[in-house]
Amino acid sequence: MKFIPTIGLEVHCQLNTQSKLFSTAATSFGADANTEVQTVCLGLPGALPVLNIEAVNKAVRAGLALGGRIHERSKFDRKNYFYPDLPKGYQISQFYEPYCTKAHIDIELESGKKTIGITRIHIEEDAGKLMHSEDPAVHESYVDLNRAGTPLIEIVSEPEIDNSDEAVAYLTELKKILEYIDVSDCNMEQGSLRVDANVSVRPEGTDKLGTRVEIKNLNSFKAVKAAIEYEISRQSELIESGGKVVQETRLYNAARDMTQSMRSKEEAHDYRYFPDPDLVPLILKTTDVERIRATLPELAHQKRARYVSEFGLPEYDAGVLTAERNTALYFEDVIKAGAPAKKASNWVMVEMLAIVKEQNKALTALFPPANLAELIHLIDSGVISGKIAKEVFAEMVSSGKKPKAIVDEKGMSQISDEKAILEIVRAVMAEHPASVADFKAGKDRALKHLQGEIMKKTRGKVNPQIANKLLGEELTK
DSSP: OOEEEEEEEEEEEEOOOSBOSSSOOBOOTTOOTTOSOOHHHHTOTTOOOOOOHHHHHHHHHHHHHTTOEEOSEEOOEEEEOOOTTOTTSEEEEOSSSOSEEEEEEEEEETTEEEEEEEEEEEEEEOOOEEEEOSSTTOOOEEEEOTTTTOEEEEEEEOSOBOSHHHHHHHHHHHHHHHHHTTSOOOOTTTTSEEEEEEEEEEETTOOSOOOOEEEEEEOSHHHHHHHHHHHHHHHHHHHHTTOOOOOEEEEEETTTTEEEEEEEOOOGGGGTOEEOTTSOOEEOOHHHHHHHHTTOOOOHHHHHHHHHHHHOOOHHHHHHHTSSHHHHHHHHHHHHTTOOHHHHHHIIIIIIHHHHHHHTOOHHHHOOHHHHHHHHHHHHTTSSOHHHHHHHHHHHHHHOOOHHHHHHHHTOOOBOOHHHHHHHHHHHHHHOHHHHHHHHTTOTHHHHHHHHHHHHHTTTOBOHHHHHHHHHHHHTO
């Protein structure tokens, strides 16, 4: 029997505000446990929430970037449940009236473009964090409430994802958009972006969806892909063997590469949602929304299209350069400093990104974009050869010096004077008469050998185009 999967994703994204959603407590990552808390975070009697307008602005920014409908009126509800990392005994969220609906994300597949709908995006506060003892003999857990109250948006997709590859493509595009508009750092290791996957399967030929299982707190794309694939396989085998899938919440165990049951799945009524009596409805005027829309930057897919049409770059190059916003901005600054687009693209894509990956640094931490533009200019103007440029580049990375200063200090300028090069060519021919004879006998390898000897003799400083031209003229005399 063949089974058809149906997948929906719920993405929790921490907004990068300086303070929490309903209090002025800080939100910086890595602070000592329980030092970034105030009365609202602790749920102390009489503490009243005050909405952080910057969190609302960033939430609206995300909704607009994802093509959603921003509602003039939304409101906050209490989601009631008891858990050690939730001191109030409820989480403030938006259940009945979210601020944004009907958004979407376009993904690129081998079969073409696919649009995946987003049902809703709502604002809510994060819970704290439990830290369990690593000693199996010590049955203790510790609570850090620094994260409690941090502003989140939850982005809920339609169940329109067909497999794990589509899920990863959706998340990759979503993460890129959120980073481009600067509403979150999307650091999955630090919990800024967390994914819950809803997975069901149904026999091929039937339209009725199967029983949905939720996999909670997936913190990497690799985990998302593996958990979905395991769950599809588990549910398919269970149904085929005569069993029945039960609605539940499961966790993914990366060490064992499997999902494990966590608890039976709650329904909305289990949380006893009701409007928060301490918060008035959120009213977003059209003028407010349009003001935020005007601040949206050019997004990755827009840059990608422009790089192809304006700069004449191949689709592949444009995709690599726009994969991260900082890379795209660096590349554009290199062009603004005077470098041709294709050459700037090659250096950023090949040389710069290799160093970034190797040293785990940001592009701007290596050297300014203007320095790379100056290096490209030195090559184009014949001051240095492409081979010498690689040496200069390495010195730029290690010392931070400008390329022209490095070339002058180390005497790396290219030899372009034809008279000087002619003397070198004749000297090399005199030193390698056998290669000259081989060339005249029709052996093409001899030419490569002589060209290599010229470069060797000049330590790569000779202008290769002029050297090759003069060598060819001398050999045919």
